[in-house]
Amino acid sequence: MSTEHQQYSTENQEEAIRQYATRRGIEIVRTYADEGKSGLSLDGRDALKQLLEHVQGGAVDFSLILVYDVSRWGRFQDADEAAHNEFVCRRAGIDVQYCAEPFENDGSFGSDIQKMLKRKMAGEYSRELSVKVFAGQCRLIEHGYRQGGPSGYGLRRELIDHTGAAKGELVRGEHKSIHTDRVVLIPGPPEEVTTVQWMYRAFVEEGMSEREIALLLNNRGISTDLGHPWTRGTVHQVLINEKYIGNNVWNRMSFKLKKRRVRNRPDLWVRADGAFEPIIDRHLFDAAQAIICQRSLRFSDEEMLEGLKQLVFERGYLSGLIIDETEHLPSSSAYRTRFGSLLRAYQLVGYSPDRDYRYIEINRVLRRMHPDILAEVISRIEHLGGSVRCDPATDILTVNEEFTASIVIVRCLTMPAGSLRWKMRFDAGLRPDITLAVRMDAGNEHPLDYYLLPRVDVAAGAVRLKEENSIYWDAYRFDSIDHFFWLASRANIRSVA
Structure with missing residues (x-):
């Protein structure tokens, strides 16, 4: 159970399971329950993991598993993951029955179809909920309300009601309990505010480094908001965070649907300037940013990379925090600005992180490719006598004032076994009449083929394609983009007649 509906309380x-068991004369010998856990992945679902381990290990004293409904395995974005968990149980000779479903899980064609639909619906529910929650969080940020995370040194979180009246300060670990309440940032204790202001003046006016500031703070017995000693990195974070000038900035990092955590481009950040009472003057803040920026400009590319190479040799691994903690190097943000990304800087010094971050670089290349493909499509349509209008906010094309089209570039993913997969996503909000999906080759360098997908035949969400697909999908596949232009071309009615 996560927290969505009362019907899903444990x-x-x-x-419901006990009543089902009583009606059928089934004895319940053990219960596996994960309370307050999301079903988007197995992470944190210790009871379900334990159940699967017991089943696979053969050390069980039961022959049947009762599940409330199909979605309780999980609201996985890949429906096959939920199906796999049930298959693991059946393979071990343990049957699975669903207590709140209108069908018997008897392996019949009808029950299999319903289970498949239920699994897809469960995943789609989570995806749609994620979209709605994200949109709601964006609106709250724009109205100046805080969305999660600690307040930081020198600031505090204050709870306000729906009228804007203050209800009290939230200490660390406390959260709002009333849905209509909101959280804002306010200046913290005067001694902390004074310390933050001193940090900025020491950095800007006295020319102290972050490490010198940290050393002085520690010598004075002043700790961070978490009770830890100050370091170069923690001082640096205070000096670059816009919340100290009253700006509310959110979505720097994304972690949607329990997928990979990614760092978003600044144009994807959600912000509201002047949302809170500032404790640092804007001119002083801008001066600090100018110093930090100018500091990185003093280093040539070769010097920055040589320093990074030496850091790898000394520490054995790299991260943004390690770079920020190193006195003689520019900040991690300076490396991102100079080389496009930290990953690119890592590659230039021959360092490979444990996790595979190549997808970030591939996505960046594909994003740069999208405007070129869009411009080519518009040019070709106009050359064929058609008219096309492009929405600058969504890139949706309105062709001949007759139909709308969206162009998506689908990245190729190489699986560990060497097979290729493509995941096409369809925006439920835009819903164009036709989606032109450009499927990239294995190296994500050139288009492999094209899919013309009409809205009436494609549901919102995501579709995972393989190298060979069913006729349902390959009926929309073309080797060239010419068929799309044929839809948009104009012809003289006399010549057609």
């Missing part, structure tokens, strides 16, 4: 599920 108590209600357990009662």
Whole structure:
């Protein structure tokens, strides 16, 4: 159970399962429950993991598993993951029955179809909920309300009601309990505010480095908001965070649907300037940013990379925090600005992180490719006598005032076994009449083929394609983009007649 509906409380599920067992003369010998856990992945679902381990290990004292409904395995974005968990149980000779579903899980064609649909619906529910929650969080940020995270040194979180009246300060670990309440940032204790202001003046006016400031703070017995000693990195974070001038900035990092955590481009940040009472003057803040920026400009590319190479030799691995903590190097943000990304800087010094971050670089290349393909499509349509209008906010094309089209570039993913997969995503909000999907080759360098997907035949969400697909999908596949231009071309009615 996560937190979405009362019907999914563990108590209600357990009662429904007990009634089902009583009606059928089934004895319940053990219960596996994950309370307050998201079903988007197995992470944190210790009870489900334990169940699967017991089943696969063969050390079980039961022959049947009762599940409330199909979605309780999980609201996985890949429906096959939920199906796999049930298959693991059946392979071990343990049957699975669903207590709140209108069908018997008897392996019949009808039950299999319904389970497949239920799994897809469960995943789609999470995806749609994620979109709605994200949109709501964006609106709250734009109205100046804080969305999660600690306040930081020198600031505090204050709870306000729906009228804007203050209800009290939230200490660390406390959260709002009323849905209509909101959280804002306010200046913290006067001694902390004074310390933050001193840090900025020491950096800008006295020319102190972050490490010198940290050393002085520690010598004075002043700790961070988490009770830790100050370091170069923690001082640096205070000096670059816009919340100290009252700006509310959010979505620097994304972690949607329990997928990979990614650092977003600044144009994707959601912000509201002047949302909170500032404790640092804007001119002083801008001066600090100018110093930090100018500091990185003093280093040539070769010097920055040589310093990074030496840091790898000394520490054995790299991260943004390690770079920020190193006195003689520019900040991690300076490396991102100079080389396009930290990953690119890592590659230039021959360092490969444990995780594979190549997808970030590939996505960046594909994003740069999209405007070129869009411009080519518009030019070709106009050359064929058609008219096309492009929405600058969504890149949706309106062709001949007759139909709308969206162009998506689909990245190729190489699986560990060497097979290729493509995941096409369809925006439920835009819903164009036709989606032109450009499927990239294995190296993500050139288009492999094209899919012309009409809205009436394609549901919103995501579709995973393989190298060979069913006729349902390959009916929309073309080797060239010419068929799309044929749809948009104009012809003289007399010549056609």
